[in-house]
Amino acid sequence: MLDFQRQAWSAFAQGQSGLIHAPTGSGKTLAAWGGAVNQLVDVTPRTGLNVLWITPLRALAADTSRALNRPLAALGKPDMVAMRTGDTSAYRRKKLIEQPPPALVTTPESLSLMLSYADAPSRMKSIQAVFVDEWHELLGSKRGVLLQLALARLRSLNPVLQVWGLSATVGNLEEACAALMPVGHTGTCIQGRTDRPLEIETLLPESLQRFPLAGRMGLTQLPSVTQRIEQAESTLVFTNTRNQAENWYGAIQSVSAEPERIALHHGSIDRALRDHAEQGLADGSLKCVVATSSLDLGVDFSPVDQVIQIGSPKGIARLIQRAGRSGHRPGASARLICVPTHALEVLELAAVRARIEQRRVESREPIRLALDVLSQHLVTVAMGGGFEADTMIDEVRSCPAFHELSRHQWQWTLDFITRGGPALQAYPNFHKVVESNGRMRVSNRRIAMLHRLNIGTISADGALQVKFVKGGSLGQVEERFITRLRPGDRFIFAGRSLELVRVRDMTAYVKKSSSKKATVPSWAGGRMPLSTLLADGMLNLFNAYADNQLPAGAEIQHVLPLLEQQQRQSGLPGTGRLLIEQLTSRDGAHLFLYPFAGRLAHEGLAALIAWRLAQLAPVTFSITVNDYGMELLSARPLQLGVEQWRQVLSVEHLERDIRRSLDAANMAKYHFRDIARVAGMVQRGFPGKNKPMRHLQASSGLIFDVLKEHDPDHLLLEQAQREVLEGQLEFQRIHAALDRATGQAIVLKQTDRLTPLAFPLWADRLRSQLSSEDWQARVDRMLGSLEQRVGSE
């Protein structure tokens, strides 16, 4: 037994709550569970449900409950842990209520559902301890908020409730721990073993010339990747997007000697196919699985001996998490092979190495004041025995997520669920939650039924089932993608070429297509920005280059010619330097800025800069952004000095100007769909179940328009605005970038051709404009001349 495990058991035995953090596969589960095992074995006779184990993915529940049962079975107490998720049958759920198991593995949504049953208070007050697995995954999401509210509820039922989180290392551990505790309590933070060896290797192409600078899938590296796959027993290949996963899966399969031993795993693929991939990894029958973040979490696959990451790691924590999925055999180290898809990603990987040495990882910021989640939870509690408004506000405010909830926000949320809106607004015959004898309750069974259907939709995007006309389910695809297709259009999904036949009842019916010409769906996910920690790490490397203090290493050696060329042609950015390049080409006048603030913040920044420049003189721009910088292209060149740039990059009136420069209203409208779903304002269609609810179909956009016209002060509209600003545009990062710019030297460079930093932006813009062949051909030509220069000079 390890020290930190002993420490955790003893803290549990003393009735404490807290957080255990350690990398994947280091014995965290046992550290947490050990305390509960002692309790479960000792106390007899027992009554009711005693221990809850919350897992973020229902796919993990089965394996987790098996793992948790094992130590109990060894002590002669088998079958004490059951599970309950959205997949559990109604019969089984009823059984679980009538004869509760001592311990239950479940998801945040399923826990919320359990709280919605009328007898929830009497049944759930027996819960002594809650364990929250992979808390870092929930922490920054609304599901984490829902869980905080559920924990507050359980704490009200049993004031001595113990809560233990299990987390991978995050930058803000104390905050992560406090988020699980009632306000004012810090909890005990237990540090697990951190020194599991991690070997990172970057797969570098033979020379920089062979290397695409941007945009493509990095398939040029396919031969060396397949070679690595052949050499190992089993490999897990991670990509950043499902699109990339489909492409790589197809490519690896086409050159593999055993294509049937290669599988694909991403969030849109049907459960059965995903199970097949997971099972194959666990029993070693598969040689390689290509996956997206869908496999970031999960029980460990001990036979996997290496992990390959395609493309940018985006963040340190994520890379460590992914590396941790391999090498669980005793004594083995985690092995990670990184496959950069363009030259600057090599530099990212050098920055990753430096950060890992410094033991720095990203923070996850908890979400605050999500009134959509609060209103959902209040309806849930109103169903589950009801609540008194005066005591409920204290319970809600005991959650760190709602500590700052104002009286006004509370009253508005109560009004929203009891009368539809504020007192001055007419919402006739609205009786969702009604007050009787001082308690808020839901009496209408139909409303209760609809609400239960709505719990658990926090994470789900509008998704359609993909099925063959002749039967057989393939998975789910985002509504946004399918609505752009017409019957007869072809697309690649789950590794197959398919033809859309029709869309009906939330299902896209398809048939097999023999055509090779097909689009790959571009899912919204996977476009996460480069983390601040990593972006700053890259700037630090630029600084080090300027000071002649670059660390040694294969990655650095590899990109050195590129840095030299950037320096010679223009200059390098750095923590103290903001680089702005100007270039005139036959396309027009290009402005390139490199704030290194990540893709999302750059979108907002670029719009802001374009808007402010247009205030100085009328001009229109076409805008392209990536994780490193942005391109603003206009017809005529602008002559701006450093002082004018300082004005354009000023922090003053930032929020006002951002709102003016972006169609913030329209973005909020789009974002509102998530909020409307959580707050129960749109009824999600359910495959096979949506017919009776057809009369309740209204798009969130329609509801947004109606509310805006008839109830403009609606707080959920305000929340949509706020979330767009903070989440979609990363307002904090925009602010930080401009704040930093005020202290930076502004380096203006006139260049005569594209620099290595500018090229990826230029290529991205072309890609979005031209047809694919034109783009490919033109990029190849340009790349040829750029690489010649790198090689020859």
Next chain:
Amino acid sequence: MMQIVLNNNLLELLPERALWWPDRRLLMIADVHLGKDQVFRRHGIAIPGSVLHSELEALSRMVGRYRPEQLLVLGDWVHAPPSADDDWPETVRRWRTVHGQLSIDLVLGNHDRRLDAWLSQWRMGRIDHALELDGLQLIHAVDAEQAEIKPGVSGHWHPCVHLRSGRESLRMPAFALRDQHLILPSFGRFTGGMDGLEQYGWQLLAVAGQRIAAINPP
């Protein structure tokens, strides 16, 4: 405003999402879906009650402007049969008394069920299937995917145009025209719309503010 000729009848497409037949002083609308907000509220979805008032006000404004002798509703006047304790049908009745001179008829749509008692309260004529006028069939719904369609006017489909350009996206209600037949946009603001009629050969005439704009070539 835009003029078209259907089977030798001159008709005007109005930006109010309605059709004006000047020779007959007849105003046509479709798919008002009155009471839809109430259905939502009854199911716990908080849609403001003023939605109904603004629909009726929009109707009043239009009636005041064109001074029709007859208003013909091509189906789906209501969203669902009123419940006993709904007060919106009474609001509609009061609205009706303001426009006492106007004759109003309803071609029954698929949503207009169990409405007889209220139709007499609202003094609305009931047309079970279709009305034939001057060689035009005025009906609630036609099969928009079918090749052969009779000259006439209908509703039901809530046609919409969805324009995309770069990151921008714009959705507008539209009239749909093909083979001497016109499908009206939904009059109700709190109704969804359907994209994609153009793939069945319909020309879409979008309601863009005060303008009617032809979007795809005929």
